[in-house]
Amino acid sequence: MPYYEIYCSVTFFILGAVVGSFLNVVILRVPEGASIVHPPSRCPDCGSAVRFYDNVPILSFLVLGGRCRDCGSRISFRYPLIEFTTALLSLALYKKFGISPAFMVFFPYCCAMIVVFWIDLDHMIIPDVITINGIAVGVIVSLVGFIPYMNIKTSLLGTLFGGAILYLPAIVYEKLRGAEGLGGGDIKLLATIGAFSGVHGVIFVLFFASLVGSAVALVTMAVKGSSAKTPIPFGPFLTTTGIVYVFVGQRVIDNFYALSHAF
Ligand SMILES: [Zn+2]
Numbered sequence: 001m002p003y004y005e006i007y008c009s010v011t012f013f014i015l016g017a018v019v020g021s022f023l024n025v026v027i028l029r030v031p032e033g034a035s036i037v038h039p040p041s042r043c044p045d046c047g048s049a050v051r052f053y054d055n056v057p058i059l060s061f062l063v064l065g066g067r068c069r070d071c072g073s074r075i076s077f078r079y080p081l082i083e084f085t086t087a088l089l090s091l092a093l094y095k096k097f098g099i100s101p102a103f104m105v106f107f108p109y110c111c112a113m114i115v116v117f118w119i120d121l122d123h124m125i126i127p128d129v130i131t132i133n134g135i136a137v138g139v140i141v142s143l144v145g146f147i148p149y150m151n152i153k154t155s156l157l158g159t160l161f162g163g164a165i166l167y168l169p170a171i172v173y174e175k176l177r178g179a180e181g182l183g184g185g186d187i188k189l190l191a192t193i194g195a196f197s198g199v200h201g202v203i204f205v206l207f208f209a210s211l212v213g214s215a216v217a218l219v220t221m222a223v224k225g226s227s228a229k230t231p232i233p234f235g236p237f238l239t240t241t242g243i244v245y246v247f248v249g250q251r252v253i254d255n256f257y258a259l260s261h262a263f
Pocket residue numbers: 043044045046047048068069070071072073
């Protein structure tokens with residue numbers, strides 16, 4: 001591997017880790033409606049401010065042995081996990097798209113998916129500030145041609161399709177059961193995914209998210225013996241599949257069409 005390639009790979013990994021550190025703050029503070037830039041991070045147990053040299057993504061957690069320098073209480077493993085995930089995604093996106101408009105679109109997109117994943121897991125909500133703005137960004141970057149295989153028409157169709165395909169069953173479910181099964185947040189999230197990946201993306205994401213989501217729900221019920229009414233957030237499945245689509249979606253769609261023409 002040429003030196004230039006190694007240098008870029010390391011840089012994109014570090015960039016991702018630093019951004020992941022910021023995503024940790026976003027995930028904690030957006031549901032509280034708190035500012036994401038102020039005040040600086042504090043230990044939730046003893047309240048002492050995190051020193052700048054203890055704020056190095058991934059490494060600080062390892063150096064400190066996963067404990068606060070002041071009070072010794074455990075730091076959640078999720079902080080380095082989110083930093084590492086974001087770093088890996090940054091590197092993988094660089095490897096797939098290079099330094100290109102597609103990277104500039106899909107890196108923030110994947111970051112938004114990571115944030116929604118954790119906020120929905122924690123609070124069972126998907127913030128409008130991410131999905132509504134996400135739809136606008138997705139349509140604009142499709143319009144200017146920053147996303148491979150996408151244009152303004154495929155983006156708008158994807159948004160409408162993503163919004164409609166969950167909206168109808170949600171209304172029916174609510175009428176029948178008198179309870180909300182699918183949240184409005186899921187509907188807007190799928191519309192956001194549609195804005196970035198079109199109708200094909202929505203079908204791919206909904207299919208695989210439902211498949212994996214059902215499997216996880218069944219295993220959870222088998223293990224915990226919980227009733228079918230135990231709510232499992234759908235957002236984490238939608239966001240994970242949304243990220244997977246960025247990497248393999250087009251190939252899967254192409255193979256599917258090639259296969260369907262063979263019969
Ligand atoms: Zn502490």
